Amino acid sequence: MKTFLSFALLLLVCACTQPGTQTVAVTPQLIENAISNGSYSRAEGLIKEYLHANPVSFKEQQKWLFQIEKMNRIRMDFSASDSAVLSHILNYYDSISPLQIRIWEEGNALEYKIIDGKKRYFKHAAPNLFRISAAARKQWERIHGNRLDSLQRFLAHYIPTVVSNIQTSGRTLSNPVSMEVTYTLTVNPNAVPAGELVRVWMPMPRTDVSRQTDVQLISTNQPNFIVSSDQLSHKTIYMEKKAILDEPTIFSYTFSYTSYAEWHNFNASEIKLYNTQSQAYQTFTTEQPPHIVFSDRIKKVTEEVVGNEQNPYFKVKKIYDWIDKNFPWASAREYSTIDNIPEYVLDNRHGDCGQVSLLFITMARCAGIPAKWQSGWMMHPGNKNLHDWAEVYYEGIGWVPVDQSFGRVRTSQNPDVYWYYTKGIDAYRLIVNQDIGRDFYPIKVHPRSETVDFQRGEVEWRGGNLYFNHWNYNMNIVYKSVAATVPDPILEQKAVKNKVEGRYGPTNNINVGRENYPGYGTSTYQSSTAYPSSYQYTGSSSIEENAIKNGTPRPYLRSEENSQSSCYQNSNIPASPVRESVKNEMYQFDSYQSNSSYQFNPNSSYSRMPDNSVSQGYTNQFGSGSGSVYRYPEDRYTAPSERLPFPYSPPYLRDMGDPRTVLPTQNNTQNIR
Numbered sequence: 001m002k003t004f005l006s007f008a009l010l011l012l013v014c015a016c017t018q019p020g021t022q023t024v025a026v027t028p029q030l031i032e033n034a035i036s037n038g039s040y041s042r043a044e045g046l047i048k049e050y051l052h053a054n055p056v057s058f059k060e061q062q063k064w065l066f067q068i069e070k071m072n073r074i075r076m077d078f079s080a081s082d083s084a085v086l087s088h089i090l091n092y093y094d095s096i097s098p099l100q101i102r103i104w105e106e107g108n109a110l111e112y113k114i115i116d117g118k119k120r121y122f123k124h125a126a127p128n129l130f131r132i133s134a135a136a137r138k139q140w141e142r143i144h145g146n147r148l149d150s151l152q153r154f155l156a157h158y159i160p161t162v163v164s165n166i167q168t169s170g171r172t173l174s175n176p177v178s179m180e181v182t183y184t185l186t187v188n189p190n191a192v193p194a195g196e197l198v199r200v201w202m203p204m205p206r207t208d209v210s211r212q213t214d215v216q217l218i219s220t221n222q223p224n225f226i227v228s229s230d231q232l233s234h235k236t237i238y239m240e241k242k243a244i245l246d247e248p249t250i251f252s253y254t255f256s257y258t259s260y261a262e263w264h265n266f267n268a269s270e271i272k273l274y275n276t277q278s279q280a281y282q283t284f285t286t287e288q289p290p291h292i293v294f295s296d297r298i299k300k301v302t303e304e305v306v307g308n309e310q311n312p313y314f315k316v317k318k319i320y321d322w323i324d325k326n327f328p329w330a331s332a333r334e335y336s337t338i339d340n341i342p343e344y345v346l347d348n349r350h351g352d353c354g355q356v357s358l359l360f361i362t363m364a365r366c367a368g369i370p371a372k373w374q375s376g377w378m379m380h381p382g383n384k385n386l387h388d389w390a391e392v393y394y395e396g397i398g399w400v401p402v403d404q405s406f407g408r409v410r411t412s413q414n415p416d417v418y419w420y421y422t423k424g425i426d427a428y429r430l431i432v433n434q435d436i437g438r439d440f441y442p443i444k445v446h447p448r449s450e451t452v453d454f455q456r457g458e459v460e461w462r463g464g465n466l467y468f469n470h471w472n473y474n475m476n477i478v479y480k481s482v483a484a485t486v487p488d489p490i491l492e493q494k495a496v497k498n499k500v501e502g503r504y505g506p507t508n509n510i511n512v513g514r515e516n517y518p519g520y521g522t523s524t525y526q527s528s529t530a531y532p533s534s535y536q537y538t539g540s541s542s543i544e545e546n547a548i549k550n551g552t553p554r555p556y557l558r559s560e561e562n563s564q565s566s567c568y569q570n571s572n573i574p575a576s577p578v579r580e581s582v583k584n585e586m587y588q589f590d591s592y593q594s595n596s597s598y599q600f601n602p603n604s605s606y607s608r609m610p611d612n613s614v615s616q617g618y619t620n621q622f623g624s625g626s627g628s629v630y631r632y633p634e635d636r637y638t639a640p641s642e643r644l645p646f647p648y649s650p651p652y653l654r655d656m657g658d659p660r661t662v663l664p665t666q667n668n669t670q671n672i673r
Contacts, residue, residue, distance in 0.1 A: 026050040031064075038114045040071040066447050069465075070337055076469065077333045078113045080121040085110065088126035092139045108348040109133040111333075124331035131330045132350045148411070151383045156411040158426065162261045163416050173211055173260040177427045178480040179379060180218070180256040184473065185457045187249040191470040192461045194245035201236040201440050202251065202457040202473075203376065203432040204228070211260040212431050220253040226442065233435035234454040238442055243461075256480070259379070259431075263424030264400050265416070268313040272396035274368070280393055284370035291341045291436065291452065292362045298342065302366040312369050313422075316392055316402065319363045320422050324407045327351050327359070334468075335452040353405035354388035354453055358436075360404040361390050369393075374401070375453055376432035379477055386455040389425065401425035 024030075026049050034043035047064045050056075056064075089096055104110040109132040111122040122128070130140040148156065158175075165174040185202055192198050205215045208230040217227065217237075226238040239251045274281050287293050305322045306315050327345055332352035338344045342359040345351040351359065354375065364371035370393035378387035389403040403421040412418050436452045446465040448458050456473050459466040 026053065031067075035067065035071070039116060040075065041116050044068050044071065062447070069447065069467075073334055073467065074113070074337045075115060075120075076123075077337060078115060078120040078122055080123050080125055082119060082121065085121045085126045089129065092130070092136070092143060104129060104133060104136075107133070108350075109136070111348065122333060128330040128350070131328050151380055152411070154380060154383075155406075155409060155426070159409050159420050160412060160414065160417050162263060162424075162426065163265075163414070163420065166261075166263050166265055167416075172264055172424075173262055175261045175427050176258050176481075177260075177379075178214070178256065178258045180254065180478040180480055181430070182252065182254045182476045184250065184252040184476075185459070185471060186251075186473070187243070187459060187466065187471040189246050189248050190243075191466055192243040192249070192463070194243055196243050196461050196463070197240055198243055198249045198459065198461050198466075199238070199240045199442075199444075200251050200457060200459050201234075201238050201444065201454075202253070203430070203455055204235045204237045205255065205257045205376075206230055206235045206431050206434070209431050211262045211425075211427075212257060212429075213260070214256070214258040216256045218254040218256060222251060225253070228441045232441055233433060233438035234440060235432050236440055236454070238440075257430075259427045259429055261424065261427040262401055263420065264397060266313075266394075266397055266423070268311050270396065271312050271394045274312070274370075274395050281370050284372050284393060285365045285368055287365075288436075290339060291358050292365065293340060293342075294362070294366050295340075295343065297346060298362055298366055301346070302363045305363070306367050312392075312394055315367050315369055316364060317419065317422055319360060319367065320402065320404060321408075323356050323360055323363075323404055327356055329353070329356075329405055334450070336448070336450060341452070353386075353403075356404045357388045357390050360402065364390075364392060371402075372399075372434070373436050374431060374434060375455065377430040377455060377475070378428060379430055380426075380428040381479065384475060384477060386453075387429070388453060 026046050028050070031043055031046045031050060034040075034046055047068055051061060051064060086096065086101075101110065105112060109129050111125050111128065112119055113122075114120075130136045162175050166172065183202055185200055187198055187200075204217075204227055205212055207213075207215050220237075220239070222239040222241060224239070228234070228236045228238070237253060239253075241249055241251065243249050276282075302319070305318050307318070309315050309318060326349070328350050329352060330350040332355055335341060335354065341351075341355050342362045345355050345359045357373065357375075361371040361373060372391050372393075373388070374391050375386075375388035378385050387405075389401060389405070391399045391401050393399050401421075401424055403425055406421045409417050409420055433454055440454075440458070444458060444460060446460045448454075449465060449467050450456065450458070456468070457471075459471050
C-alpha cells in the first residue's frame, strides 16, 4: 500500500510538470510580444492579468491601460475589409491580380495590419493608394485628368501677390485677412451618464504671434469658461457642462481675428553664425522624444541629404526639397497610435502635413538648425482643415515659417514664389499650438485623444477620456475682409453662373451664388464692391467633420480615492479590487509616486488654503495669480445633482495641492453674458 501511494504521488508530480500544464507568469515582454504580433485580444487579457497579479505603480498602471486604449484606436483606424478596398480600386482598373495587390502592400502603398489573425486595411488605404503609388496615380489621372486642385489654383494667384507686396513694402507681413469663426463641439447623446460633468478644451487663436492679431472672443454658449495663457504651448478655451439624458452636450463659441501673410525676403549670405550657447539654439536643436529622436537612420539620412552644405538656409532647402519629392501627402492614422512619427514616414514613404513636418523638424535639428512645431488650421476658402507646419531660426533674422506639406509653388518660374514656403506662410491660418504633447490648463486628467497635436478639441468626464467617435466638431468661417487678390477664374464663373441677385449689388457683401461644388461642399460665394473680381466664401466643406463611429467602451475603470476599483469589465478575469491609493500619491509634473507627502516642482511655489477660502496666491511655470476662490465639497465624488465648482478640479490633484488646479483669477474667468 505504501509503495502504491508513493507511485501515485510520483505520477501526480509528473503530471503537474508536463509541458502545457504550467501557469506561465505574465511579464511585460510577453505583453509586448503579443502586441507586436497583432494579437490584440490576447494582449488585452494579458495586461489585465498582469495588473491583477502585480502591485504596480500608478504611472505603470496608466501606461498599460493606455496600451489597451491604443489597440482599440488602431482597430478603429484599420477598419476596412479587403473587399471594400478592392471595390474602390476596381473603379480605376478593369481587373487587379493578387500579385499586384501584394506588390502594393509590400511597398506600403496599401497600408494594412494583421489584427487577431485577420487582415485589416487602413480605412483610407484605397484612396491613399492613388496618392502614394506613381503608377496608380497615373491611372487616376486617366479618368479625372491632371489639373490643379482648387487650393493650388488659389495659391497660384495669391502667392505672387504676397511676394510682390512684401518686396515693394520692405516689410515681412502683408495681405491681411480678417475672419469671424464659430466653433462647435457636440458630444453624442448618452456618451456620458446623465448628470455627469463633461469637460472640454477647444482651440483658440494665439495672441503671441506677430502675424495673428486683433483676437476677440465674441460669444460663448456657456456662462463660464477659461481662455488659457499664451505661456502654454496649446491655446485653449475650456468649458464644462452636465450631460442631459438623450440630449447632445453642445459647446460653442465665436471669435474673430486678423491674420497676415509672412515672408522673409533675405539672401542666404545674410544669415549669421549661430550662437550655440543661446537658449533658442540649445532648446530647438535637441531631441524631444518620443517623436523627435536622432536615430541612426535619421542621422544617416540627414547626412546624405545635407552633404557638405554649411549655410543654414541651403540646408533647410535641401531637406525640404528631399521630403517634398519623396513623401507624397496621404491621409494619416491617428498620431496617438504611432510610436515615432518621423520613422513611420521613412518606413511608409508617405505622410500628412504633421508627419512630414515632424520629419523636417527632426532632420533640421539633427543638421544643427533650430526648428520647432507650429499648428492649428488652414483657413483657405473652401479648403479649411487641420494643418501643421514648422518654423526655423536663423541668426540675425529670427524665426521663419516653413510649410513642408505645401511644397513648392510649381505654377511659377519665379524662384521667390516657387520656394515661398521655405521662407514664409500665407495669411489663411489659425495658429493654436507652438509645440507638441504639452499640458493643458486646467489640467486634463485622462489620456488625450490626440497625444501629439491639438486642433479638434479634447473631451473627458470623471469616468475617462471621450475619444473622437463619441463627439464631433464643426468650424464655420466668415471672411470679413480680404486684401485684393487675383481671383480663381473657375470659382468666379461658378459663383456668377448661379447668382441669385445682381452681379455685385449695392452693398459690399452680398450672396451671388450657392451650390454644391465638388471639393468645396456647400458654400456661399460673396463678392465685394471694393474688389469686384475677388470672391469670399463661407460655409462647410465637411472635410474634417465626420467622426469615427461605433467605438468600444473603456474596458477598465480605476478608483480615485483609496477605494476599490469597479473591477474589470468585459473580461474573463474575475472581478477584483485594485489596491491603489491615489490620494496619497505625489504629483510632480507628470511624475507619480505612491504614498508620498505633498511635494512640488522646485520651480513652483504654492500656498495651500482650506476649503471655501481665498488663495494666498500661487506661482508656477504657467504664471501667477492671487485672490482666487477655491471651493469644493468635502465629499470627493460630488453627487451629480449638486453644484460643482468651476473649473472642476480632479479631487486627487486638489488634495495634492497641484497648482494647476487652482481656480484662475477673475481676469481669466469670464462671463460675457
